[in-house]
Amino acid sequence: MADVLAGAGLPVRTVRTLDEHAAAVLALAGPLAPVRVRLADARGRALAVDVRSAVDLPPWESSAMDGYAVRAADLHVGAVLDVADDVPAGDTRVVRVPAGAVVRIMTGAPVPDGADTVLPVELTDGGTRRVRIDGVVAAGAHVRRRGEDVGTGDVVLRAGDVLGPGAIGLLAATGHAHVEVHAAPRVAVLSTGSELVAPGVPLRHGQIHESNGPQLAAAAAAAGAEVVDVRCVTDDVDAVRAALNDLGARADVVVTTGGVSVGAYDVVRDALLADGTGELVHVRMQPGKPQAVGALADGTPVLALPGNPVSSFVSFEVFVRPLLRRMLGARDVHRRTLSAAAAEDLRSPAGRRQLLRARLDWTGGAPVAVPVGGPGSHLLGALARADALIDVPQDVTHVAAGDPVAVIDLREHDA
């Protein structure tokens, strides 16, 4: 769309909807090359290939109970049977139950040949040489069949699956010590602003603690990226350019905050424009209106987010996170969305899609979206309480309490 904001000597800005800018950012990179990693290093990474089981699960008939392996035909209340053998878990012998006898067996031990049923110890007198049968079970009870869970060669996980604890357990059980995953995107974070000082340093008048860097680094790590550097520079174009080039050499993506608006010292804007690759964007959203994208000399993408802490948080969610998930190789790069009832009346600016921080209240069963922190982009106080973003469409200016609203669920779901 043609720029409507140029004027007063300001550089040209492309005007986009949120979806248009998200699509433009997503097009900046694809999944990174596959690498082979140890299972212990695979959590949070996306599989580069389908994975098949190397074994049957269970690999042999196994007992689901501590008790006695029996022939169902020999089970009668009051019968007393010889205990021919004892098979604990880990016993690798091939054992056979003689006719009219039983074999004591433990949970997870191989069921002896000839036995078809496991009688739990609670239904016996617990004898070790001879055992009295106090109760019976159905034929076949408590025997886990070979391959009933997973068969050899079955596809157990697919390319693009992000590996949570359940998947790691499955990979181990199916015999995989290593897996092919996509490399994790290396992310560098650069905060800009002469007012910024490190957390812990006492503030002088005009100074604030640098919070976007730690926030974005945490968000990138939670998205599955490897954060290689978090740095802060003053509002100096040369310092920004030097930092960008240095960080770009070690990262797959550089994320900056601050200095992309229309201020006299908006140096990220100036640095990206000076290098000739930058595009300034006015996104029809709140927060997150001023954005910029660029590329370093080696092609490394730079995503420049606005400096207000809530703006950088929301911008990361809707622009940076999907790109990182794509580079990670995840099949599904977007957060889950759901419909919730608005807890209160909401106002939204005309012509801007609003993403309002909220907490989902599930106490009534169906989700209710409770706004937290207000719409101001500087209101950090409630950020930690938000686990969702209410997504108010660009053309909607009013939502009544109780109305359904679309919500982006910020909780992690890979586990």
Ligand SMILES: Nc1nc2c(c(=O)[nH]1)N[C@H]1C(S)=C(S)[C@@H](COP(=O)(O)OP(=O)(O)OC[C@H]3O[C@@H](n4cnc5c(N)ncnc54)[C@H](O)[C@@H]3O)O[C@H]1N2
């Ligand atoms: N005349 C106009 N002024 C502004 C406009 C506009 O359209 N016309 N847009 C406003 C909007 S919307 C936003 S968002 C901000 C974004 O501006 P910048 O990206 O250039 O950000 P800064 O000016 O550098 O900082 C904004 C704000 O955030 C604080 N900040 C910055 N970095 C950090 C950090 N790392 N940690 C904590 N806080 C940070 C900074 O101190 C400012 O208060 O522009 C509006 N202005």
Ligand code: MOO
């Ligand atoms: O776009 Mo700004 O992010 O509204 O505060």
